[in-house]
Amino acid sequence: MSTLNDILKNNLHGMYYGNRVLLPVRIDILKAVIENDIITDFSSTKSGASYKIHDDFTEIYFYDYKVLSEVVKGFEKIKLVVVEKGKDIFDFTNHRKIALQVKEKHKITISEINEDTLLFIE
Amino acid sequence: MKKITSKIILLLIFLFNTNSIFASGAEGTEHVLPNPFMVLPFAILLLMIATGPLFYHHFWERNYPKVSILLGSITVLYYLIWLNDTHSLLHTAHEYISFIALLSSLFVATGGILIKVDRKATPLLNVIILLFGSVIANIIGTTGASMLLIRPFIKINKDRIKPYHIIFFIFSVSNIGGALTPIGDPPLFLGFLRGIDFFWFFGHIWYVWFPTLIVLLVVFYIVDSFNKEGEKESVNFSNKIEFKGTKNLLYLLIILISVFLDPGILSWVPNFSPLPFGIREIIMFSVVILSYKTADKKILEANEFNFEPIREVAFLFVGIFASMIPALQLIAYEAKVYGQQLTPGIFYWATGILSAFLDNAPTFLNFLSASLGKYAYDVNIKTQVHEFSELYPFYLQAISIAAVFFGAMTYIGNGPNFMVKAISERSGIKMPSFFGYLIKYSVPILLPIFIILYFIVYYGKV
Numbered sequence: 001m002s003t004l005n006d007i008l009k010n011n012l013h014g015m016y017y018g019n020r021v022l023l024p025v026r027i028d029i030l031k032a033v034i035e036n037d038i039i040t041d042f043s044s045t046k047s048g049a050s051y052k053i054h055d056d057f058t059e060i061y062f063y064d065y066k067v068l069s070e071v072v073k074g075f076e077k078i079k080l081v082v083v084e085k086g087k088d089i090f091d092f093t094n095h096r097k098i099a100l101q102v103k104e105k106h107k108i109t110i111s112e113i114n115e116d117t118l119l120f121i122e
Numbered sequence: 123m124k125k126i127t128s129k130i131i132l133l134l135i136f137l138f139n140t141n142s143i144f145a146s147g148a149e150g151t152e153h154v155l156p157n158p159f160m161v162l163p164f165a166i167l168l169l170m171i172a173t174g175p176l177f178y179h180h181f182w183e184r185n186y187p188k189v190s191i192l193l194g195s196i197t198v199l200y201y202l203i204w205l206n207d208t209h210s211l212l213h214t215a216h217e218y219i220s221f222i223a224l225l226s227s228l229f230v231a232t233g234g235i236l237i238k239v240d241r242k243a244t245p246l247l248n249v250i251i252l253l254f255g256s257v258i259a260n261i262i263g264t265t266g267a268s269m270l271l272i273r274p275f276i277k278i279n280k281d282r283i284k285p286y287h288i289i290f291f292i293f294s295v296s297n298i299g300g301a302l303t304p305i306g307d308p309p310l311f312l313g314f315l316r317g318i319d320f321f322w323f324f325g326h327i328w329y330v331w332f333p334t335l336i337v338l339l340v341v342f343y344i345v346d347s348f349n350k351e352g353e354k355e356s357v358n359f360s361n362k363i364e365f366k367g368t369k370n371l372l373y374l375l376i377i378l379i380s381v382f383l384d385p386g387i388l389s390w391v392p393n394f395s396p397l398p399f400g401i402r403e404i405i406m407f408s409v410v411i412l413s414y415k416t417a418d419k420k421i422l423e424a425n426e427f428n429f430e431p432i433r434e435v436a437f438l439f440v441g442i443f444a445s446m447i448p449a450l451q452l453i454a455y456e457a458k459v460y461g462q463q464l465t466p467g468i469f470y471w472a473t474g475i476l477s478a479f480l481d482n483a484p485t486f487l488n489f490l491s492a493s494l495g496k497y498a499y500d501v502n503i504k505t506q507v508h509e510f511s512e513l514y515p516f517y518l519q520a521i522s523i524a525a526v527f528f529g530a531m532t533y534i535g536n537g538p539n540f541m542v543k544a545i546s547e548r549s550g551i552k553m554p555s556f557f558g559y560l561i562k563y564s565v566p567i568l569l570p571i572f573i574i575l576y577f578i579v580y581y582g583k584v
Contacts, residue, residue, distance in 0.1 A: 038550060075422050
């Protein structure tokens with residue numbers, strides 16, 4: 001199972017189908033920003049977003065969007081504050097900010113947000 | 123007290139009373155007044171803009187272009203079929219195209235510029251940024267200044283950012299700041315096109331602008347001083363300021379020069395009438411394409427540039443511009459009927475209240491027309507508008523200040539307000555709803571300042 005560092009270092013990509021995102025890493029999500037939506041409540045299975053950590057990947061659903069490629073376009077990104085599974089969630093130094101960019105053929109690129117280049121407030 | 127009550131009653135009559143008879147519109151053209159019920163599409167659109175993001179967020183996000191066009195189309199069809207009035211529609215189309223050309227060109231050109239400030243955020247530094255933004259809003263417009271500075275402002279404050287930071291930014295940089303030149307805010311630009319000297323606004327508004335801004339920034343400084351977040355974190359700052367995308371300054375310069383390319387100002391400029399655009403709009407839209415195509419992709423990526431904010435403004439305002447034609451014509455008529463009783467104070471409040479909820483550019487023009495009518499001047503004759511501005515500056519000052527300042531009262535009061543809100547939300551900052559903005563911030567902070575301003579400058583003046 002890849003770690004977040006492996007993924008970022010090796011430019012491994014995720015996938016999306018419609019409004020479902022699959023990331024090849026086990027992460028807890030604390031905050032998500034998609035378009036103008038700021039999501040911090042992941043408890044619903046009808047609105048906002050929810051995620052599930054599987055053995056080899058993390059699955060996220062964005063319920064309010066049917067097809068992500070129709071809303072996350074151009075230079076826009078989905079932004080997440082995440083903590084790798086197994087790390088202390090209460091230690092803020094373990095909080096990582098990542099950006100997901102929707103590409104062609106169901107690909108999603110994953111990059112770490114550099115505060116110098118992309119604005120994202122935790 | 124009795125005097126104030128009677129003025130409020132007169133103001134309410136002025137705002138809501140309507141008569142369906144022949145009247146002269148803002149352009150001085152005879153046309154039938156619309157049925158007062160035709161204000162409904164506009165009222166519905168405003169209500170939906172106010173409630174959509176709050177109560178049916180995702181329906182609104184998906185469908186606002188359709189809703190806006192549908193409601194605007196009702197008014198357009200009414201004018202085409204019932205009133206057979208193409209003049210009002212063409213005139214509105216021209217104003218809309220000019221409005222969106224200026225906003226979109228400034229939006230795209232500034233989107234290719236990146237400013238990095240690596241300094242510790244303090245209330246004083248924030249005040250300096252807001253003051254700087256307010257000043258340059260008079261050179262590159264409130265839209266340009268907002269787009270240029272909102273990201274660095276958020277970045278500097280990233281460890282202590284709160285919604286009030288963004289809201290004071292909207293108050294100052296996106297609105298009040300741009301009251302000194304016609305480039306600052308679209309209503310003043312329309313006044314300039316009608317014959318008011320370019321520097322008239324600076325000469326007659328600075329002494330109201332400056333203290334208002336200072337009071338606002340003092341309030342901000344006090345509020346910001348209580349924000350102690352992020353202070354304990356030990357971060358080393360280089361104190362450097364980086365500016366990237368300098369070529370886009372050339373595009374900004376082109377936009378500024380093109381503002382003056384109007385057949386009404388320079389006789390050699392070609393007039394494409396009855397087409398609802400001119401050479402200025404063609405240049406501005408060309409800047410949109412060129413500045414986007416030639417922009418540094420890394421800067422666009424860092425700015426997370428996308429067309430959605432300007433698309434949202436374009437769609438919402440096409441509906442607003444179209445559906446508000448009846449409202450503006452009815453207001454213009456009432457202004458003429460009650461012209462003799464209207465004081466600068468009433469013009470201040472009427473222009474202000476409507477500018478808070480409608481677009482301030484056509485609102486300004488209608489009240490300019492009404493105030494001119496009070497002294498038997500015609501808004502379509504430049505020499506008369508110029509003479510009016512020299513002989514009765516108090517009325518023009520009240521209308522100009524109210525149109526610009528009150529645009530800060532709501533998210534829909536001025537184009538950049540929405541854009542700043544969208545950029546902040548995409549950066550992860552939870553912004554207040556339409557009513558939250560109004561109730562928590564505009565009414566307690568701005569309204570008292572505007573009331574004090576009224577009592578100092580306009581109360582009792584005839």
